[in-house]
Amino acid sequence: MNPEIAIEMRDITKTFGNVVANNKVCLDVYRGEILALLGENGSGKTTLMNMLSGIYYPDSGQIFIDGKEVTIRSPKDAIELGIGMVHQHFKLVDNLTAAENIILGLKGKGRLNRKKVAEEVLEISRKYGFDINPNKKIYDMSVSEKQTVEIIKVLYRGANILILDEPTAVLTVQETEKLFDILRAMKKDGKAIIIITHKLNEVLALSDRVTVLRKGETVGTVLTRDATVMSLTEMMVGRAVSLNIERPEPVNPQPRLIVNKISCVNKDGVKVLDNVSFIAYSGEILGIAGISGSGQKELLESIAGLVPLSPGSSITYYPEGPDKPVELVGKRPLEIRKLGVALSFVPEDRLGMGLVGSMDLADNMMLRSYAEDRFFTNRKGPRHLAEEVVRQLHVVTPSVSTPVSRLSGGNVQKVLVGREISLAPKVLMTAYAVRGLDINTSYTIYGLLNEQKKNGVAVIYVGEDLDVLLQLCDRILVLCSGRVNGILDARTATREEIGLRMTGAKGGEHHE
Amino acid sequence: MNILNFFIASVLSACPLLFGTLGETLTERSGNLNLGVEGMMFMGGIAGLAGSYYYETLSENPVVWVSVVIAIVCSFLCAAFGALIYSVLTITFRANQNVTGLALTIFGTGFGNFFGELLSNSAGGYAAVGNATKVAFNAPISATLASSSVVGKLLFSYNFLVYIALALALFLTYFINHTRTGLNLWAVGERHAAADAAGINVTRYKYLATCIGGGITGLGGMYIVMNSASGVGGVWVHNCISGYGWLSVALVIFAMWHPSRAIFASFVFGALSVARFYFPVSFLPDAIYEVVPYIATIVVLISVSMRSRRRLQPPASLGLAYFREER
Amino acid sequence: MSNTRHDVHEPLVRIAKRGEMAAWKMWIIRIAAIFLALLTGAVIILLLGHNPVAVYIDMVTGSLATKTSRVASMKIFIPLLGAAIAIAPAFRMRFWNIGAEGQILAGAIAATYFALFQYRNLARPVLLIVMFLAAAVAGGVWALIPAAFKARFDTNETLFTLMLNYVAVGIVKYLRMGPWRSPTSAGFPKIDMFDQSARLPLLFGVNIGWVLVLVLAVLMYVYIRYTKQGYELTVVGESVNTAKYAGMSVGRIIVRTAFLSGAIAGIVGFLIVSGSAYTLSDTTSGGYGFTAITVAWLAKLNPIVMIIITAFLAILTKGANTIQTNFKIPASASSVLIGLILFFMLGCEFFINFRLIFRKGKKHEVARL
Secondary structure, three states: OOOOEEEEEEEEEEEEOOEEEEEEEEEEEEOOEEEEEEEOOOOOHHHHHHHHOOOOOOOEEEEEEOOEEEOOOOHHHHHHOOEEEEOOOOOOOOOOEHHHHHHOOOOOOOEOOHHHHHHHHHHHHHHHOOOOOOOOEHHHOOHHHHHHHHHHHHHHOOOOEEEEEOOOOOOOHHHHHHHHHHHHHHHHOOOEEEEEEOOHHHHHHHOOEEEEEEOOEEEEEEEHHHOOHHHHHHHHHOOOOOOOOOOOOOOOOOEEEEEEEEEEEOOOOOEEEEEEEEEEEOOEEEEEEOOOOOOHHHHHHHHOOOOOOOOOOEEEEOOOOOOOOEEOOOOOHHHHHHOOOOEEEEOOOHHHHHOOOOOEHHHHHHHHOHHHOOOEOOOHHHHHHHHHHHHHOOOOOOOOOOEHHHOOHHHHHHHHHHHHHHOOOOEEEEEOOOOOOOHHHHHHHHHHHHHHHHOOOEEEEEOOOHHHHHHHOOEEEEEEOOEEEEEEEOOOOOHHHHHHHHHOOOOOOOOO | OHHHHHHHHHHHHHHHHHHHHHHHHHHHHOOOOOOOHHHHHHHHHHHHHHHHHHHHHHOOOOOHHHHHHHHHHHHHHHHHHHHHHHHHHHHHOOOOHHHHHHHHHHHHHHHHHHHHHHHHHHOOOOOEOOHHHHHHHHOOOOHHHHOOOHHHHHHHOOOHHHHHHHHHHHHHHHHHHHEHHHHHHHHHHHOHHHHHHOOOOHHHHHHHHHHHHHHHHHHHHHHHHHOHHHOOOOEOOOOOOOOHHHHHHHHHHHOOOOHHHHHHHHHHHHHHHHHHHHOOOOOOOHHHHHOHHHHHHHHHHHHHHHOOOHHHOOOOOOOOOOOOOOO | OOOOHHHOOOOOEEEEEOOOOOHHHHHHHHHHHHHHHHHHHHHHHHHOOOOHHHHHHHHHHHHHOOHHHHHHHHHHHHHHHHHHHHHHHHHHOOOOOOOHHHHHHHHHHHHHHHHHHOOOOOOHHHHHHHHHHHHHHHHHHHHHHHHHHHHHHOOOHHHHHHHHHHHHHHHHHHHHHOOOEOOOOOOOOOEOOOOHHHOOOEEOOEEOHHHHHHHHHHHHHHHHHHEHHHHHHHHHHHOHHHHHHOOOOHHHHHHHHHHHHHHHHHHHHHHHHHHHHOOOOOOOOOOHHHHHHHHHHHOOOOHHHHHHHHHHHHHHHHHHHHHHHHHOOOOOHHHHHHHHHHHHHHHHHHHHHEEEEEOOOOOOOOOOO
16 A cells, blocks of 8 residues: 555744744654654644644644645634644533534535434444434533544544544543544544644554654654654653652551541532542542542532532541641631641642732732731742742742743642642642643652652642552542542552543442 | 503614614624623714715705615614724734723714714704604604504504514524524634634624624614604704613623524513603602613623523623634 | 645734733833824814814813813812722722712712701811711712622622612702702702812812822722732632632622722712712713723723823813814814723734734745645
8 A cells, every 4th residue: 555645744833922832843644544743741742733723823834735735824724624633622612512513614505404414423423433412512511422522523524634632631541442443443444643642552552653742843753663662751751761650658647637428519500529438648649530520629629618518518637636626618718727727729720720820929929828917918928938939849930020821831830839838738639730741840740749748748639640640649539420439559459440430330339 | 552552662662772782692692792882872873863964965855765774874884883993902902802892882972972063063053864764763664554453553653673673683593593604603602712623714703793783783873863762863962872782781681692582671671761651650750760771780680690500691702802822 | 625725825914922021112002002092083183174283282271271271170180080099999800890980979979968968067077077988988888789799699790880870870860859959949950059168178279189089099009019908809800719719708809899999989979079069960970980991991900000091081081171162173072082092002902912923925835746
């Protein structure tokens, strides 16, 4: 078979303000091939693909589709060229049905025939083995259903070049396998497929070739069959790294936080936490695994005193030493702090909850200290703390008077984690603490968490990468639709088991 | 008979609100919250009057229907021009929608009063359209049918603009629910990035919806100026729009962004604003009775906010600017 | 499918985000925007058949040349600056209080009550202080109502505060025609003029309200920048979620800030009735509540900068009255001009935040096979 070249990108450069996201990047893809685009967070993978899908416009460089030079000025141009992209953050309209989302923006005359569209959608589903209800609204769908809609949307438009950005980030092990089967079927169909990822085992399992980006530049392209985990890591990070996360043994673990039968109903009346019970011990990292939206957010927020819980819920904090236990349910965050409960919380939404993007570092430090002020604010202390965090965690910033929204994702997270650790917590909760961070920063964060653990802090770590959870944590609590579906010993548990428990395919009984 | 007259008066006074609500609904469906309706109504009002007046003054033998058409076209275009300013600032220049809308209200109010007074001054203190034109804007669409029976009176007692407004409401309902373009517009208002990724030209949709929507609200302004139910009729009155634009913005919420419900919503408010002429309440002074529609608006705002069902939510992207290369 | 596509070129203009811009450059852009707005105004004046330079000069001299005109300008300056200061904390909290008009009236009504019915019972300083306090409370309450609903149900405050303007006008009308109607007013019903003791004393020929608003401007600046409450309302404005995360009681902050905003507007109402109008009427609020939004926004919500902007707009407004007499240009010209200035100022922010990239002249090589 004579492979046909589908895409060629040559010397693509793209800058945002002063940041060079892509610098003379080159890439090619053949028909009937799956190319893995590998690189760390922030290495410019998504930026590069966004230029193929028309979201960004390159500063310079050339793009050839089927050997012809093209100019892609908008997503519409990309669609007309047969390019379809499934974005990491799905671009679907929540209030519309699957079918409506799929035909969005397509030409058509006269009255909209929703029935006919639904039939066409079902036809594509049958061809590739999808399972979808075209009349279901997006807001009623699970993450994997939404992803299916995105893929069908791309296929419906007749795309023969498919780009998938981190498609497995939100899927369970089992759902990932199913997706890979579908991608292989498409490859057989002669489509060119690019999959963006930073997970090496998936690269090795699925792709034909791998192109590696590092800091916005092409490192090289290799055949997957010649590659190993070690060789790819080296290409990706630029040096040999040990991928092992340190896991010290817990020293003298004591119950610090006892969560007993907590339940929570959200605004739409859905039960998001259902009878959740567990104990967090000092000197231990408790991992929380689950499909996104299984109640992780509500669990942490309820411990922080941010969401009201149903009657009968109880969260008890057991301080070190002779002090009496403190009941946290029904108290506001400031009351909890006044009772001497040293609770720190690194929320998922860093700039929308943990920090104020438009405020500078010093003012952001104040979020945790302003409450002690009387009428006028004390700005000296927070300023000093900001300088301290910058120095100790090597935050890259022009000054402590720079708005945090101007910092890169990794530095934003360092500011947030630094502030929370500075409170000398006894319980430290983190949600997706390394999402979007490069490997170096991720390891810095793991190091900080381990340091807290050694200091006797009870760390609660909500994560999405099962490998990290298995390596970093002491125990892993699996959440499934707001219920605890097993608490496992991280030293003996397997990815598969956690995956099955996340979907509820296994478990149901509690074990401790 | 009193009830019947009340009904008719309600419809007549609801009509400008319906235009305003429909125009703003279309605008908000694209994700643009244009608080400049009041200003655009002023612009549409004065442009309609001026167009008609100058045509009649300059032409040897003014023809009534030409004068009417000129008024409609002028008011639509002038208000759409106001919306265009808003669009350039918020869509292309990504300015804050709230403040831009307020600026448009300040500008449009000044614009209307400024040219209104200028027009009056130029005519020696009083500029009015011809009597025939005034009649065209006020007379029932069919006098014979309107006087034939109660049903006839109920159905045919209104000037032609009322029927245009109703037809427009029905057309917009069909457009939003049953056409691809309407679906695309919906998607634009719900999520700019999703619509863009699906190949919809977000900028074009927003510009068109906002400008056409603005033009429609302008017709409401012209109605207020031309119709004697809400003023002298056919002559400029200082500050004549007096809050109808703002009521329309509130009615969009009441109608839950649905053009068909706008008919009912604006009728209720039309009724409230004329009720004091038909149902005087002895203990309620006129000055207080006059503000009942505004108090009703507050009640509506509160009751809408107390329910939080998904179907009653505004377009999700309402008030947000879109920049594709945002990171 | 794509054989027609090789002639598609790079877009003519592209937009990209800019890095940080030097402060002096920003101000140059903003001043240029005001200049362009005045230029656009000049074109309109020209089209009306007047000499724009003469008209603009007349506006300035008409508002500053004589003592009487300066006093008249100050009478615009005082309530306008006061209303802008009132709006500042609310807008900073992203609480779109466009009901300053109504809050001014509420304050004016409360002050008028004491001026009309209690002036005999109270010594002048006490009377004035009571009027001041009553106005502050009434204005505050008028703003507190929508804020309470905003805090509890997230009710749309923009429209709520606005609708309360009309309600306040209705109440004034009712009082004017009913209970407070002056027995001596024949024909058009009016409210009595205030007794001398209910009028503010003068300082340098202008009622002492000008001292008060200047002090308020400084206090507000300090309040927003250096106090705990100022910090809280800023955080709430930026992100309600962050505020909750930091343990702030968002509802209380919203209600408190709105009350403060309304109270200052209420004081403005007191300053108008007691300082310049000496009576209450439907038009007491005089549109200051709306123009103040412009002032607040142009000043980037900085109370000190507001002093300059207010002075500028006061000259514009007073000048518009002058040109109405001298050139027969309707006084509404000031609204048109203010609107234009706002448009240009809003638009110019774009050039501060973004830069334009024009297509380079490079020749595109066509399909390479």
